Amino acid sequence: MxxxxxxxxxxxxxxxxxxxxxxxxxxxxxxxxxxxxxxxKIASGLSNEHRGTILRVALEEHGExxxxxxxxxxxxxxxxxxxxxxxxxETLEDYEFKSFLVGTKVNGLLLENEDLLWEVAxxxxxxxxxxxxxxxxxxRIERETGKRAEFEAPELVVILNLQTESVEVQSNAVYIxxxxxxxxxxxxxxxxxxxxCRGKGCERCNFxxxxxxESVEELISGSLSDLFLGEEMVLHGCGREDIDACMLxxxxxFVLELKEPQRRYVDVRxxxxxxxxENAGKIKVLDLQYVKKGLVAELKNAKAAKTYQARVEFKTPxxxxxxxxxxxxxxxxxxxxxxxxxxxxxxxxxxxxxERKVATARLVSFTAETHRAVIEVKCDAGLYIKELVSGDAxxxxxxxxxxxxxxxxxxDLDVIxxxxxxxxxxxxx
Numbered sequence: 330m331x332x333x334x335x336x337x338x339x340x341x342x343x344x345x346x347x348x349x350x351x352x353x354x355x356x357x358x359x360x361x362x363x364x365x366x367x368x369x370k371i372a373s374g375l376s377n378e379h380r381g382t383i384l385r386v387a388l389e390e391h392g393e394x395x396x397x398x399x400x401x402x403x404x405x406x407x408x409x410x411x412x413x414x415x416x417x418x419e420t421l422e423d424y425e426f427k428s429f430l431v432g433t434k435v436n437g438l439l440l441e442n443e444d445l446l447w448e449v450a451x452x453x454x455x456x457x458x459x460x461x462x463x464x465x466x467x468x469r470i471e472r473e474t475g476k477r478a479e480f481e482a483p484e485l486v487v488i489l490n491l492q493t494e495s496v497e498v499q500s501n502a503v504y505i506x507x508x509x510x511x512x513x514x515x516x517x518x519x520x521x522x523x524x525x526c527r528g529k530g531c532e533r534c535n536f537x538x539x540x541x542x543e544s545v546e547e548l549i550s551g552s553l554s555d556l557f558l559g560e561e562m563v564l565h566g567c568g569r570e571d572i573d574a575c576m577l578x579x580x581x582x583f584v585l586e587l588k589e590p591q592r593r594y595v596d597v598r599x600x601x602x603x604x605x606x607e608n609a610g611k612i613k614v615l616d617l618q619y620v621k622k623g624l625v626a627e628l629k630n631a632k633a634a635k636t637y638q639a640r641v642e643f644k645t646p647x648x649x650x651x652x653x654x655x656x657x658x659x660x661x662x663x664x665x666x667x668x669x670x671x672x673x674x675x676x677x678x679x680x681x682x683x684e685r686k687v688a689t690a691r692l693v694s695f696t697a698e699t700h701r702a703v704i705e706v707k708c709d710a711g712l713y714i715k716e717l718v719s720g721d722a723x724x725x726x727x728x729x730x731x732x733x734x735x736x737x738x739x740x741d742l743d744v745i746x747x748x749x750x751x752x753x754x755x756x757x758x
Contacts, residue, residue, distance in 0.1 A: 358398035362407040369456035428479035433459035508580030558591035578745030624756040636746035644736035657732035669724040685712035
């Protein structure tokens, strides 16, 4: 019975293959790896090096003596696989990972050599140099580390840079889902670059490059940077509250993207405690969990209903009463609001009229002495509550002010619930 290897060898020893191998060998010294990979699609089940050995023997049997010396195609690269494996393992010592992929940046000389060879022999049956190098180094890393090579979604990409003769690591991002509470007003959700210098630093921003000294994003990432050893963290929120609004109640859903982390298996309960301890009184995070990247897009596109609590001040309190406020809020409950882009954000949003629905509006408390009220509004995403109260000079219809027949304005605003209608568990790692 003919063995499988023998069958493959016979496939390589046909007259046409041997003739093509002879043509390749006459171009100059060539290693078994580079000779064999020119026929990678003809004889499966063998390594390229083994194919090259079989072809070299066949050439000798046909009276063709391949030239001796360093391979002119790879310039001796495949003789240095041990060196590249050693460099890769040394670089990977700084990273936590379970899966990886090897990639190669090929220098111009090797690309030119490969093109010259394919001009002679054609590339119909060939495998590119970097494909073999990736595979051979990858197999060795798997064997040495016990980690698995992963082609679809590797945690790390090990890059063999043949131009600089160094190994680079691309650590793919870690994503963490949670909810945040914000207890202090005046803290934006994400970092705001100074409008004057665009982040470069100037007198207006006291050379910080920022409009505000801190943000929810910076507070969270500052508490996690030493745990994950990442380069940058980006907060993707499900909407955002006004800078002068607090985020209370159930908290606002977010996904934190941690770029280029060296550590990726941090205990999220410990991470949560770290954030909350270091930022007590400012922010708090809840229910942190590792998730897949796809949740970011879902979160950014979500139209989550929100519940607000607002403290309202009436300009002419002597003519307003509790029942009048209750009746006006009842009229807003279930109403479709036509809201033209508020004056305060018109510089950064298109000037359009948008329809948003108020689900419920109710009176929480009314102080007769000061004629001030606390109201609660549950509504569609994208409805501006301050303008729902003030009317914004008629740009929002109907409004609490219009229904009462007098001016009213929000003095303090809190978000107390963000109703996220996304199956987060489907994205959990």
